[in-house]
Structures are given as C-alpha cells and as structure tokens.
Amino acid sequence: KREVAISSSLPREKGWLTQHLYNYQGFWYDNHFLGGVIWAQQHFEARPTDTLLATFPKTGLTWIKALSFAIANRHNQDLPRHTLLTKNPHECVPFIEFFxxxxxxxxxxxxxxxxxxxxxxIPYASLPRSVATSGCRIVCIVRDPKDVFVSMWSFISKVKYTDSDRPPVSLEEAFGLFSRGVSLSGPYWDHVLGYWKASLEYPNKVLILKFEDLKRETEPNVKRLANFLGCPFTPEEIDGGGLQEIIKLCSIESLKQMEVNKSGVFRMGTQSSGTVENSGFFRRGEVGDWKNHLSPQMIERLDRITEQKFEGYDLKF
Incomplete structure (x- = not known):
C-alpha cells in the first residue's frame, strides 16, 4: 500500500467523502490522492513530447481526454473498432498521480x-518539476464553478473506497466547504488561476479551453485543440468528414451510450482502494445545470467569490 502517512502538522478539514481533506502546498487532498501527488512529484519524469491534460475535477476532463486521444490517434484507429469503444477515456489517458x-x-x-x-x-504550482523543465504541452479545460460544484457533489456519491464507508456530505455542507476552497484539489479559483497565468506566460506550451466554448462552438475549438497537439486537421480531412466523425464519436451523448461506459469500473490504480463505475463519469454535460440545484443565495455567493478571485483576469463564464 503506497499511501503516505499523513503528517499531523498538515492542516485538515472535514472531507466530502473521506474523513478528512489535508492541505498540502496550499491545496486540499484526501489521503489517497495526496499519496499520488507526492509520488508524482518525486518520481514522474516528463518527456518533451508529452501532453498533459491538467484540470480541476469535474470541469470536462473525460470529454477532453476522449477528444485528445481520438485526435492524436486518428490515423491508426478504425472507427468501427475504435479503442474508445472498449476502453473508458480515463484508461486511454491515465492520471500520473494514480501510477x-x-x-x-x-x-x-x-x-x-x-x-x-x-x-x-494536480495544481500547476505543485506539478512535478520535470513538467516545466521538459517543455511538454499542457492542456487545461476550465468551467463555470457553479456547474463544477454541482457535478463534483453528484460525483462523490459514486466513488467507493474499501477503507471508508462514510456517506458523502449534504449539498449544503459541501457548498460551504467548496465556497471556502475546501474540495479535492481546491481551492477551485487558485487551481484555475495557476494554469491561466501559465498560459499567459507560456502560450505555446499551455492551452486553456473553456467547457462552455467547447459546447457552444465545438468545431473551431476542436480544431484549436488539434493544432495545439501538433495534429492539425487537413482541409481534405475536414471536407471528408473526419473532423465531424471525431466530434460525434467523442460527444458526451455518444460516450454515455458506449457499452464500456455503461458497465465497466474504473480503479484509481491497481493497488488502490478507490473505484467508480464508468457510468459515474457521465452526467448531463450541459452548461447551466446549476440552475436546477442551487438556491439564489448560493448562486450569489459563488458569483461574488468568482468575481473577486478573478478580478483583473479575462476569465468569465
């Protein structure tokens, strides 16, 4: 078992699912995830040719994994036998911390x-040193924090830990924690700003995509992603329907209907105690679903925090 022994000196708060979240380098993790972060910092060696999809939880990572994998591998994948039909996107694009x-x-x-x-x-400031020194690419997808919160709260009820049988916290309690920055890899705003600032400093190495833009203007943003990955679509591919094929294959609606995502189980590392059914990664995938879950007071509070945290940055949802 590779989980680190949590130092009693680390600040801690009540966890959403596990007993506690621990503050390490300014961000919050459960015991399991923290072990992976520290392992990655000590052992992960990035290569210049790597691409790292780096996001806050529940911002659209499953979708961006499917798109990136399909784009990068489109010349050696036969659509009727595509890997995404038999493997969940998180198997195709593994988390470095879960190694x-x-x-x-x-x-x-x-x-x-x-x-x-x-x-x-992992937040930008806590990434393994080799990520910066190698010059590898980073893609970060960001999303309205109100939708992120609702999606995160919904997701935690689907995660199972063999060493924890605590029920997840209520929506109201989770909201209070999230608003104070206490959530997995949180504070959300600090996590987003870390990658946002990096994209301003290294625009050729760090790409920011907004979930909302990807939903509203899918084709131009998928082209932008492909260009950044070094796999641009040719005019012939676009005219021949290749771009639209990938967009359709990787749509949230399409991924939901794949048999592997209806019945499979994702384990957070072979020796990990954490599992989640593949279907748990797919919810509504819509913009603005927070309207169905948050009270006017909650909406006002998150909007106010977001405006304060992102003041001076061109970051609006």
Whole structure:
C-alpha cells in the first residue's frame, strides 16, 4: 500500500467523502490522492513530447481526454473498432498521480511509448518539476464553478473506497466547504488561476479551453485543440468528414451510450482502494445545470467569490 502517512502538522478539514481533506502546498487532498501527488512529484519524469491534460475535477476532463486521444490517434484507429469503444477515456489517458498505486509504477510509466498523452488534477504550482523543465504541452479545460460544484457533489456519491464507508456530505455542507476552497484539489479559483497565468506566460506550451466554448462552438475549438497537439486537421480531412466523425464519436451523448461506459469500473490504480463505475463519469454535460440545484443565495455567493478571485483576469463564464 503506497499511501503516505499523513503528517499531523498538515492542516485538515472535514472531507466530502473521506474523513478528512489535508492541505498540502496550499491545496486540499484526501489521503489517497495526496499519496499520488507526492509520488508524482518525486518520481514522474516528463518527456518533451508529452501532453498533459491538467484540470480541476469535474470541469470536462473525460470529454477532453476522449477528444485528445481520438485526435492524436486518428490515423491508426478504425472507427468501427475504435479503442474508445472498449476502453473508458480515463484508461486511454491515465492520471500520473494514480501510477503511485501500480505494482511497478516507474516501469509502467516508462513503458508508455512517446508521444505520451497523460492527465492530472494536480495544481500547476505543485506539478512535478520535470513538467516545466521538459517543455511538454499542457492542456487545461476550465468551467463555470457553479456547474463544477454541482457535478463534483453528484460525483462523490459514486466513488467507493474499501477503507471508508462514510456517506458523502449534504449539498449544503459541501457548498460551504467548496465556497471556502475546501474540495479535492481546491481551492477551485487558485487551481484555475495557476494554469491561466501559465498560459499567459507560456502560450505555446499551455492551452486553456473553456467547457462552455467547447459546447457552444465545438468545431473551431476542436480544431484549436488539434493544432495545439501538433495534429492539425487537413482541409481534405475536414471536407471528408473526419473532423465531424471525431466530434460525434467523442460527444458526451455518444460516450454515455458506449457499452464500456455503461458497465465497466474504473480503479484509481491497481493497488488502490478507490473505484467508480464508468457510468459515474457521465452526467448531463450541459452548461447551466446549476440552475436546477442551487438556491439564489448560493448562486450569489459563488458569483461574488468568482468575481473577486478573478478580478483583473479575462476569465468569465
């Protein structure tokens, strides 16, 4: 078991699902996730050809994984037998922090052929040093925090830990914690700003996509993603329907209907105690679903915090 022993010196708060969340380098993690973060910082070696999909939880990572995987591998994938039909996007694009829970994590990472497509929920300031020194690409998707909160609260009820049988917190209690920044990989606003500032400093290496833009203007944003990944669509591919094929294959509606995402189970590392059914990664995938769950007071509070935190940055949802 590779989970770290949590130092009693770390600040802690009540967890949403686990007993506690611990503050490490300014961000909050449960015991399981923190073990993966520290392992990645100590052992992950980025390659210049890597692409890291780095996001706050529940911002659209499953969708961006499917799109990125399909774009990067489109020349060696036959659509009727596409890997996404038999593997969940999180299997296709593994989390670097979950390698901590493999039997031989370093060998497992080294065995992945270049160019590697990887993912993480680790904040920018806490990324392994090699990510910056290697010059690898980073793609970050951001989303309205109101939708992020609702999606995160819905998701935690689907995660199972064999070493924890605590019921998840109520919507109201989770909202209070989220508003104070206490959530997995939170504070949300600090997490987003870390990658946003990096994209301003290194625009050729860090790409920010907004979930809302990807929903409203899918085609131009998928083209933008492909260009950044170094896999641009040719005019012939676009005219021949190749771009639309990938958009359709990777749509949230399409992913939901795939048999692997209806029945499979995702384990957070082979030696991990955490599991979630593949279907748990797919909810409504809509913009503005928060209207169905949050009170006017909750909406006003999150909007006020977001306006204060993002003041001076061109970050609006």
């Amino acid at each position: 901590a829970y493999e039997k031989d994590p370093i060998s497992a990472l080294h065995a992945l052929p270049s160019p590697r497509l990887l993912s993480t929920h």
